Amino acid sequence: MKFITCVDRECSKNSPDFAKTMNSRIKVRRPKKAFTSPLDLDRVDRAILRSLQRDASVSNVALAQKVHLSPAACLRRVERLKAMGLVRRVVALLDPVQLGLGMLVVIGVVLDRSTPESFANFEKAVQKVPGCLECVVVTGEFDYFVTIRTQDNESFNHLHATELLYLPAVRQIRTFVVLKQVMSTTELPIG
Numbered sequence: 001m002k003f004i005t006c007v008d009r010e011c012s013k014n015s016p017d018f019a020k021t022m023n024s025r026i027k028v029r030r031p032k033k034a035f036t037s038p039l040d041l042d043r044v045d046r047a048i049l050r051s052l053q054r055d056a057s058v059s060n061v062a063l064a065q066k067v068h069l070s071p072a073a074c075l076r077r078v079e080r081l082k083a084m085g086l087v088r089r090v091v092a093l094l095d096p097v098q099l100g101l102g103m104l105v106v107i108g109v110v111l112d113r114s115t116p117e118s119f120a121n122f123e124k125a126v127q128k129v130p131g132c133l134e135c136v137v138v139t140g141e142f143d144y145f146v147t148i149r150t151q152d153n154e155s156f157n158h159l160h161a162t163e164l165l166y167l168p169a170v171r172q173i174r175t176f177v178v179l180k181q182v183m184s185t186t187e188l189p190i191g
Helices: 016-024 043-054 060-067 071-083 116-126 153-162
Strands: 003-005 027-029 103-111 132-137 144-150 170-177
Touching: 043 060, 043 071, 060 071, 103 116, 103 153, 116 132, 116 144, 144 153, 153 170
Parallel strands: 003 027
Antiparallel strands: 103 144, 103 170, 132 144
């Protein structure tokens, strides 16, 4: 059976392709629909994403072998997943202890006012704090949790005195020094 692809309804009843289709019983294949949700990912797409999360430096040939595709088909899928925005960027995960950044601190922040301006000002300023790894808006007692990596107590005290106390609209900062990081991952639970 032959296939003819109709794009944007070019195969209308008046077009020659439509006549060929009807006269020679050619099956018309419509373009696949655009990605709409994670449920549209097939088994191979999910396997590729799981593998890339574990080690994004894997060669295309090795990745293709893992997911049972040809290298060309695997590369097309990876590029499509990137174009869809599912792979935002590829980075190297560094060892903070070996880099002299062994102290991890979680800070609970309460703002003076709950206004859009105070939230915007705080969010803009916190992005400039050295060692700030993450800042999230939360419900409950705090407005934000901020995660910071630094060298040691002395460097954190300096950061606290020179940066954190001067963040805009902050009423209260509560510091939680991490004694032991039990688990940390960047891998998302892809089914």
